[in-house]
Amino acid sequence: MITSFWWVSIIITLLFFISIAVIFVCQWIVYFRIERTALAQMKLNEKEGKRR
Amino acid sequence: MISEALMIFTLVSIWISLLMSMTTLGGAIHFWLQKSQELVYITPLPSYPKVTIVVPAHNEEIVIAQTVRAILDLHYPAERVEVLLFADNCNDRTAQEMRRIADLPQYRSREVKIIERVGSGGKAGVLNDALNIAHGEYIGVYDADAMPETNALYFLVKKLNEDPARYMAVFGRNKTRNAKQNFLTKCINQEIVVTQRVQHCAIWHMFKIGRIPGTNFIINRDFAKSIGGWSDGALTEDTDISFKIMQSGKLIALAYNSEAFQQEPERVHDYYFQRLRWAKGNYQVVTRNFTVLFKPSNWRVKLEVVYYSAIFFWFNAAIVLSNVIFLANICVLIARAFEPNLAIPFTFGDSNSSLMQILLLNWLLMIVLYMLQISFALSTQYGQATTDQIWISLASYFTYSQLFILVSLHAVLSVFLDAVLHRNGSVWVKTKRFND
Numbered sequence: 222m223i224t225s226f227w228w229v230s231i232i233i234t235l236l237f238f239i240s241i242a243v244i245f246v247c248q249w250i251v252y253f254r255i256e257r258t259a260l261a262q263m264k265l266n267e268k269e270g271k272r273r
Numbered sequence: 274m275i276s277e278a279l280m281i282f283t284l285v286s287i288w289i290s291l292l293m294s295m296t297t298l299g300g301a302i303h304f305w306l307q308k309s310q311e312l313v314y315i316t317p318l319p320s321y322p323k324v325t326i327v328v329p330a331h332n333e334e335i336v337i338a339q340t341v342r343a344i345l346d347l348h349y350p351a352e353r354v355e356v357l358l359f360a361d362n363c364n365d366r367t368a369q370e371m372r373r374i375a376d377l378p379q380y381r382s383r384e385v386k387i388i389e390r391v392g393s394g395g396k397a398g399v400l401n402d403a404l405n406i407a408h409g410e411y412i413g414v415y416d417a418d419a420m421p422e423t424n425a426l427y428f429l430v431k432k433l434n435e436d437p438a439r440y441m442a443v444f445g446r447n448k449t450r451n452a453k454q455n456f457l458t459k460c461i462n463q464e465i466v467v468t469q470r471v472q473h474c475a476i477w478h479m480f481k482i483g484r485i486p487g488t489n490f491i492i493n494r495d496f497a498k499s500i501g502g503w504s505d506g507a508l509t510e511d512t513d514i515s516f517k518i519m520q521s522g523k524l525i526a527l528a529y530n531s532e533a534f535q536q537e538p539e540r541v542h543d544y545y546f547q548r549l550r551w552a553k554g555n556y557q558v559v560t561r562n563f564t565v566l567f568k569p570s571n572w573r574v575k576l577e578v579v580y581y582s583a584i585f586f587w588f589n590a591a592i593v594l595s596n597v598i599f600l601a602n603i604c605v606l607i608a609r610a611f612e613p614n615l616a617i618p619f620t621f622g623d624s625n626s627s628l629m630q631i632l633l634l635n636w637l638l639m640i641v642l643y644m645l646q647i648s649f650a651l652s653t654q655y656g657q658a659t660t661d662q663i664w665i666s667l668a669s670y671f672t673y674s675q676l677f678i679l680v681s682l683h684a685v686l687s688v689f690l691d692a693v694l695h696r697n698g699s700v701w702v703k704t705k706r707f708n709d
Contacts, residue, residue: 223628226281230631233288237638240295244645247302252652254309259655262312269315 276619280598284632286591291639293583298646300475305653308474313530315348315424319434324426324491325355325409329399333417334366335706336536341374343420345383348427355409356385359399363389367417397503397510404502407494416488418706419447419535428531429491441523444483444490445531446473451709454539459665460673461537461544463647466657470650473527482573483525485518487511489533496523509554516562519573536706545680552684556585560688589681596678643670 326344330337337358344356358375360368368389375385386406392398403412413429415421429443446469452462469486476482485492487510497503500517503510518525538544559581565574598619605617620629647666652658690696 223277227628227631230284230628230635234631234635234638237291237635237642241638241641241645244295244298244302244642244649247306248645248649248652251302251305251309251649252658254306255653255655258310258312265312265314 279594280619283591283595283598284635286588287595287639288635290583290588290591291642293580294642294646297472297475298649300479301471302649304474304478305470308529309653315427318427318431321350321353322411322430322433323353323355323409324349324411324413324430325357325403325407325494326413326415326426327357327359327400327403327407328415328417329359329361329396330363330367330371330417331361332363332365332367333706334363334370335708336418337367338370338374340415340417340420341371343422344415345374345380345385346423347421347425348423349430351383354384354426355407356383357403357407358385358387359390359403360387361390361396361399362392394505395510397505397513400510401502401505404494404498410494411491412494412497413491414488415533416535419488419533420450421489422532422534425489425531425533426491428528429489432526432528432531433491435526436524439524440526441496441518441521442483442485442490442492442525443528443531444473444485444525445528445533446470447486447489447533447535449537450534451536451539451707454707456665456668457541457544457673458537458539460669463651463662463666463669464673465537466654467647467650470653471646474529477527480573480576481524482519482577483515483527485511485515485525488535489531492518496521509551509558512555512558516558516574516577519577520565520571522571536709539707541676545676548677548680549684549687552585552680553688555581556684556688559585585681585685589678592678593682640667640670643674 328337328340328344341356341358347354358371360371368387371387374380375383375387388402390399390402392402394401400412400414411430411433413426425445429445432443433440447465449458449462449465451458453459473484476484492514496518497514500514500521504513515525538547559578562574562578563582565571566578601618602620605615609615644663644666648658648663651662
């Protein structure tokens with residue numbers, strides 16, 4: 222049982238690592254997109270404000 | 274053998290809980306990869322249903338004026354908004370503060386009614402009273418401390434208009450307006466951002482499941498009446514009605530752009546008893562709905578029951594057990610300084626060393642995942658993902674998040690004793706408000 226559990230632990234740890242790496246990359250993509258969109262939104266709101 | 278089995282059970286349980294977290298996080302990532310590039314245009318809506326906004330307020334003289342102003346300043350046709358302000362069992366100046374704002378020249382022509390209520394049922398009782406006197410097609414609810422952003426109602430109705438036949442309720446998010454006050458409010462802010470920007474977005478995106486948050490939401494008035502309204506005296510009337518809506522096959526839609534700003538507890542005492550009420554209320558709702566797992570019923574309700582049951586019972590038990598194992602081993606290791614022959618209670622025998630290293634690595638990765646989840650949630654808000662937040666999340670892992678174990682255990686014990694001793698478990702502890 223312990224040997225099987227050892228192998229399960231190794232696999233889960235590896236999957237953990239890979240998942241965390243993917244999440245980390247996706248977080249940065251979302252972060253940059255949000256910042257870019259927020260700035261574009263501010264410009265849009267300013268333009269709409271002036272138009273009114 | 275038994276100690277090994279207990280350790281394996283604990284670890285496998287925690288791994289499964291992490292799998293659930295990662296699934297949710299994956300759904301949120303997919304949602305935000307799409308939404309993070311969308312600009313928001315405030316354009317006229319195809320329809321503006323009449324909305325009755327209800328504000329239940331019990332001794333809220335400090336914060337009610339700001340909330341009433343924010344509601345009356347909502348960007349929504351004034352003639353399509355009815356406002357019902359309930360000063361519920363108040364012994365302060367809540368009603369006077371409501372009148373002071375409603376009497377201002379710019380609001381005198383508005384449809385505002387102030388009701389000084391003396392009755393039972395708490396917030397659910399107020400909402401049920403409102404159901405009977407409201408003229409709006411929809412009931413909107415804002416807590417006394419929850420100031421809606423100018424377009425909050427606009428976004429709720431915009432989402433509703435996408436599918437009014439299926440969307441019986443629409444909810445937005447509630448930002449923490451006193452987030453920077455102290456360490457506790459910073460941690461609460463992080464938790465709320467994760468709940469709203471990760472969990473709510475993920476489960477809506479993946480399963481079309483919504484959870485009414487108690488404030489900043491609208492619900493179809495006739496539908497609410499048909500399902501019997503809110504459960505009087507319920508500790509978590511929002512969770513309770515969410516289950517009722519899903520049971521009927523209808524949906525609770527998420528309008529992620531709709532925002533309100535609410536105060537969170539600034540003292541540990543207030544925080545603890547607020548969370549205790551939520552935990553007790555959620556335990557009550559889950560145990561009441563547990564039998565749906567074994568009967569033909571809506572699959573969304575079954576999924577929510579499985580989720581809540583797993584979190585509240587199974588994973589909590591695993592975390593408590595893991596803490597007991599950890600503390601027992603630490604205590605024996607310290608005691609070994611005085612008595613070297615003491616046996617460490619929880620080990621894996623000869624395979625101990627390599628397994629313990631792997632498990633230690635897993636433990637560190639869990640901390641990283643916790644911080645990453647918070648960091649991701651904050652990155653979905655402009656200007657929120659800062660270095661300070663990373664340090665706060667690290668500190669909160671060892672402090673704030675551990676409080677949940679205490680709250681959870683207390684809630685289970687309290688619900689059990691309420692049942693056995695026939696106590697009235699529906700007692701609310703008022704959260705202290707602050708003039709901000």
